[in-house]
Amino acid sequence: MATCALRGQPCPAGRAGTEALATGGIASPEGPERPGPLQDETLGVASVPSQWRAVQGIRAETKSCQTASIATTEASAQTRKHADAEVQTEAPKPVSVPSSVSWSDGPRLAAFLQRVEPMVTRELNKNWQSHAFDGFEVNWAEQQPTVTCLHTLGYPPAQGQGLHVTSVSWNTTGSVVGCAYGRLDDGDWSTLKSFVCAWNLDRRGLKPQQPSAVVEVPSAVMCLAFHPTQPAHVAGGLYSGEVLVWDLSRAEDPLLWRTGLTDDTHTDPVYQVLWLPEPRHSQHFQVLSAAADGKVLLWQRGAGGRLQLGAGFALAVQQLPRNTKLKKPPRGETEVGATAVAFSSFDPSLFVLGTEGGFPLKCSLAAAEAALTRMPSSVPLRAPAQFTFSPHGGPVYSVSCSPFHRHLFLSAGTDGHVHLYSMLQAQPLASLQLSHKYLFAVRWSPVRPLVFAAASGEGDVQLFDLQKSSQKPTVSVKQTQDESPVYCLEFNHQQTQLLAAGDAQGTVKVWRLSTEFTEQGPWETEGLDQLAAEVAI
Numbered sequence: 001m002a003t004c005a006l007r008g009q010p011c012p013a014g015r016a017g018t019e020a021l022a023t024g025g026i027a028s029p030e031g032p033e034r035p036g037p038l039q040d041e042t043l044g045v046a047s048v049p050s051q052w053r054a055v056q057g058i059r060a061e062t063k064s065c066q067t068a069s070i071a072t073t074e075a076s077a078q079t080r081k082h083a084d085a086e087v088q089t090e091a092p093k094p095v096s097v098p099s100s101v102s103w104s105d106g107p108r109l110a111a112f113l114q115r116v117e118p119m120v121t122r123e124l125n126k127n128w129q130s131h132a133f134d135g136f137e138v139n140w141a142e143q144q145p146t147v148t149c150l151h152t153l154g155y156p157p158a159q160g161q162g163l164h165v166t167s168v169s170w171n172t173t174g175s176v177v178g179c180a181y182g183r184l185d186d187g188d189w190s191t192l193k194s195f196v197c198a199w200n201l202d203r204r205g206l207k208p209q210q211p212s213a214v215v216e217v218p219s220a221v222m223c224l225a226f227h228p229t230q231p232a233h234v235a236g237g238l239y240s241g242e243v244l245v246w247d248l249s250r251a252e253d254p255l256l257w258r259t260g261l262t263d264d265t266h267t268d269p270v271y272q273v274l275w276l277p278e279p280r281h282s283q284h285f286q287v288l289s290a291a292a293d294g295k296v297l298l299w300q301r302g303a304g305g306r307l308q309l310g311a312g313f314a315l316a317v318q319q320l321p322r323n324t325k326l327k328k329p330p331r332g333e334t335e336v337g338a339t340a341v342a343f344s345s346f347d348p349s350l351f352v353l354g355t356e357g358g359f360p361l362k363c364s365l366a367a368a369e370a371a372l373t374r375m376p377s378s379v380p381l382r383a384p385a386q387f388t389f390s391p392h393g394g395p396v397y398s399v400s401c402s403p404f405h406r407h408l409f410l411s412a413g414t415d416g417h418v419h420l421y422s423m424l425q426a427q428p429l430a431s432l433q434l435s436h437k438y439l440f441a442v443r444w445s446p447v448r449p450l451v452f453a454a455a456s457g458e459g460d461v462q463l464f465d466l467q468k469s470s471q472k473p474t475v476s477v478k479q480t481q482d483e484s485p486v487y488c489l490e491f492n493h494q495q496t497q498l499l500a501a502g503d504a505q506g507t508v509k510v511w512r513l514s515t516e517f518t519e520q521g522p523w524e525t526e527g528l529d530q531l532a533a534e535v536a537i
């Protein structure tokens with residue numbers, strides 16, 4: 001006996017009856033009829049054939065038992081499960097649009113599109129010819145509301161000696177910031193042991209009080225400049241007048257080249273060093289140094305780890321252009337001390353010098369006139385000055401040429417003012433008093449034509465946006481809590497949101513600039529052009 005699958009009751013089963021039930025046909029002694037389609041009514045009856053009897057060929061009478069109808073929702077659920085399996089194993093079938101959807105609006109839509117097409121095309125052409133968004137770049141980065149301090153770096157042994165951060169520089173990758181330790185106040189610092197330090201800001205586990213590289217130097221370091229293409233090479237100028245180049249990747253013996261103490265060496269502190277391409281080998285670089293002895297010298301690599309003098313210039317008082325009234329120099333003084341230098345981004349031979357006399361000088365590397373000086377030199381020294389600008393009320397400590405305009409540059413001095421000059425006239429375009437004390441540094445932004453930063457003797461880093469105001473800073477952040485001076489600052493040309501500043505406490509702070517100082521606005525370059533045109537009138 002078999003049992004009823006739906007009720008569990010005994011049910012005699014036979015092959016013929018089973019086939020008849022399964023196919024919806026009628027059993028007969030001669031054999032089963034041809035199967036017919038399964039009808040919904042047959043779902044109310046079910047039987048289970050005995051497989052053993054079917055194999056033995058034994059006829060059996062089939063009985064059925066009545067049961068309740070199987071709910072169609074259950075069958076539908078089984079079908080949906082089957083469809084899920086098909087999605088996993090078979091290619092998806094295209095979805096057909098139900099026949100009930102009406103496309104009666106198709107002709108009306110086509111007529112509308114045909115009617116408005118000329119108007120849309122005309123407006124698109126007008127927008128394409130418009131200059132309303134020239135210079136505007138979409139930036140989806142989240143707006144940063146403030147300028148924030150990202151890192152506070154220092155070297156305790158240098159700070160313990162009371163050394164100042166006299167200079168900061170970013171390497172060519174923008175990931176390493178270096179600083180020079182020395183003294184900028186009065187005194188003889190020629191034999192003061194000092195340091196050059198560097199921090200890799202991209203290194204995991206950055207320790208602000210433990211630099212990635214430290215170099216001990218036998219004299220106060222007054223200035224620093226990383227190589228344009230070699231990330232670990234850095235040049236420095238010393239209080240003693242020497243110029244040195246180090247490889248910070250060499251922990252044991254980092255010194256690569258030095259000028260030594262010869263007749264060609266500066267006799268006063270070196271206030272700025274720069275790297276310049278060599279005239280005949282653009283891939284090779286030479287070091288330019290400017291010092292208080294009035295000389296601007298170009299050094300090239302020589303044998304035996306020496307820097308040898310390749311060319312030189314001297315600032316003689318009697319050779320200064322007399323296009324503006326200058327203070328009479330002290331009796332017996334024949335040289336004009338150089339304090340800062342900046343090169344034009346548009347003319348590689350043109351540079352501006354800041355001087356101890358307070359007046360910036362427009363100079364040229366192509367100058368041919370011999371300098372009237374008695375200073376000894378292994379190469380002929382030339383007179384580079386071509387034009388003299390109206391002076392500050394004291395020595396100029398910093399100059400910076402605009403990277404966006406060939407005629408504009410900034411200068412900052414001990415009178416607390418920043419002057420904006422045009423190369424075309426002696427008088428400044430604007431004179432901004434930013435501090436009641438000295439201003440030690442000023443730098444144009446590398447990405448915003450109307451933005452610059454200044455370091456004050458009152459402990460502030462000030463950011464100006466001339467598009468917003470030409471009289472007061474847009475943001476002023478406090479670098480030192482005791483208002484000790486900020487001596488130096490530099491924008492990062494690779495990671496343009498970063499600005500490094502060094503101070504009298506021996507600290508380097510890395511500031512993250514808000515997006516308003518890193519995103520160029522529309523018409524900003526035109527605004528700078530207009531500013532320069534007003535100067536030239």
